[in-house]
Amino acid sequence: MFETQNAMIYVIFAVLLVIVIAALFMLIRFLRRPRKFMMDEMDGHDFEYYCADLLRLNGFLEVEVTKGSGDFGADILAERDGVTYAVQCKCYDKPIGVKAVQEIYAGRDFYGRMVGVVMTNQYFTQPAVDMAKKLNIMLWDRDYVDDMKHGDGNV
Numbered sequence: 001m002f003e004t005q006n007a008m009i010y011v012i013f014a015v016l017l018v019i020v021i022a023a024l025f026m027l028i029r030f031l032r033r034p035r036k037f038m039m040d041e042m043d044g045h046d047f048e049y050y051c052a053d054l055l056r057l058n059g060f061l062e063v064e065v066t067k068g069s070g071d072f073g074a075d076i077l078a079e080r081d082g083v084t085y086a087v088q089c090k091c092y093d094k095p096i097g098v099k100a101v102q103e104i105y106a107g108r109d110f111y112g113r114m115v116g117v118v119m120t121n122q123y124f125t126q127p128a129v130d131m132a133k134k135l136n137i138m139l140w141d142r143d144y145v146d147d148m149k150h151g152d153g154n155v
Contacts, residue, residue: 039091039121039142039145039146040091040093040121042091042121043091044089044090044091046091047089047090047091047121048065048075048076048089049065051075051076051087051089051119051145052064052065052076052078054145054148054149055076055078055080055085055087055148057148057149058080058148059080059081060078060079060080060085061078061079061080062077062078062079063076063077063078064076064077064078071107072106072107072110072111073086073088073102073103073104073105073106073107073108073110074086074087074088074104074107074108074110074111074113074116075087075088075089076089077111077113083114083115084112084113084114084115085113085114085115085116085117086104086107086108086110086111086113086115086116086117087104087116087117087118087119088100088103088104088107088116088117088118088119089118089119089120090118090119090120090121090122091120091121092120092121092122093122094122095122095123095124095125095128096118096120096122096123096124096125096128097124097125097127097128098125098127098128098131100118100120100128101118101128101131101132101135101137101139102131104116104117104118104137105135105137108137115138116135116136116137116138117137117138117139117140118132118137118138118139118140119140119145120139120140120141120142120145121142121145122141122142123141123142124139124141
């Protein structure tokens with residue numbers, strides 16, 4: 001009888017272990033699935049205002065969203081610590097290419113700003129990264145933009 005009880009305990013332990021392992025596996029799959037962020041649901045115009053709000057939250061001043069069409073490559077103009085910025089906002093569902101870098105390069109010079117930035121809810125292609133380095137354009141990808149929500153000014 002004592003052996004039957006021990007066998008029963010081992011069976012219960014094994015079943016519980018399988019349940020825990022299955023639950024951990026499901027949790028890992030859940031955490032690894034792609035998640036949509038609020039910014040992914042915005043249209044381009046709303047994303048521009050969202051980015052402007054993030055800039056203000058992070059200590060940027062004189063934040064101005066430019067007019068929609070004919071903005072000459074800059075969606076937002078701002079200033080922080082005496083440095084002027086021109087920002088191009090891209091809310092897409094695929095990686096951002098060189099065109100956005102070219103646009104803000106032109107927009108930065110058109111508006112006479114010191115720094116050009118592309119902000120996006122996505123990531124950048126390698127050619128875009130290479131071009132940005134060559135043209136001294138800052139690239140703020142979805143991770144960087146998402147971190148800006150904390151508003152600690154360390155961006």
